[in-house]
Amino acid sequence: MANSKYAYVREFELPDPLLPGTFMLFRLDGHSFHRFSDKHGFTKPNDVRALQLMDHAAKDVMTEYPDIVLAFGESDEFSFLLRKSTTLYNRRESKIVSTLTSLFTSCYVFHWAKYFPDLPLQYPPSFDGRIVLYPSDKHIRDYFAWRQADTHINNLYNTTFWALVQQGGQTTTEAHATLRGTYSKEKHEILFSRFGINYNQLDARFRKGSVLFREEITPDLEKPSPPGFTETQTSDDAKESLSTTAEKGLESEEPINEVSQKLEAEEAKIAKKAKKKGKLPQTKIELVHCDIIKDEFWNARPAILGE
Secondary structure, X not given: OOOOOOHHHHHHOOOOEOOOOXXXXXXXXXXXXXXXXXHOOOXXXXXXXXXXXXXXXXXXXXXXXXXXXXXXXXXXXXEXXXXXXXXXXXXXXXXXXXXXXXXXXXXXXHOHHHHOOOOOOOOOOOEEEEEEEEOOHHHHHHHHHHHHHHHHHHHHHHHHHHHHHHOOOOOHHXXXXXXXOOOHHHHHHHHHHHHOOOHHHOOHHHHHOEEEEEEEOOOOOOOOOOOOOOOOOOOHHHHHHHHHHHHHHHHOOOOHHHHHHHHHHHHHHHHHHHHHOOOOOOEEEEEEOOOOOOHHHHHOOHHHHOO
């Protein structure tokens, strides 16, 4: 920036670095999406097209920012977890919030026609974003448990509410009155006894939300390298080393299991070297609709809460 007599105005800018060594949890919400969904005729209680569009935008954000290791979405909301060691934009809060929010919004608009080909946007959607810092793994797990529990509570209410309106002939005011003070068990009973709906058999996307995470890709050493081969995959030299190991094993008539063990040892060495060089393993983004409250999901993916 040019030095001039006007440059002093920069002194009014406040630094906003986020505390290091903490997890960043970025959450965005649709702004006035009740109005937006009504204006665009979203199906009640859940519009699969709208949910898939949210998932697509979230996946684009994760693709652009490798330090995002997990995302969870429900309705018009998405939460993104950034690894604890991230130095994205020097951990400047305003830069991260504004960039991620604007990217998600632009991706949502960009992909709109794919999911709503016969419905042009009536006006631009908008999202607001914020970052909360959490110090421990427990806080992160509790946060995502909170959001998934919220998904279930909201969806059960909305499913019962719209069944009363669409199938039961009640007005929205009457439906709210019917459900006032009811517990989950009573809502389940209304759905099943009056409308033949088994809530537990509804699409898991509606009941559990959308979970996006990175799954590490294990290079296939027997296949040729695909176009765009990168350093995060096994290098040509590494392949040659593994190939030589296998050939030696065959020539010496070693048992297959011993050859396999040598191959695994070579793979481990390569992975260790890559880690020392600071290279991130190649990953792909997976989308599932599963339980993230219990231990199973987290135990199977320890890297999510790693450094």
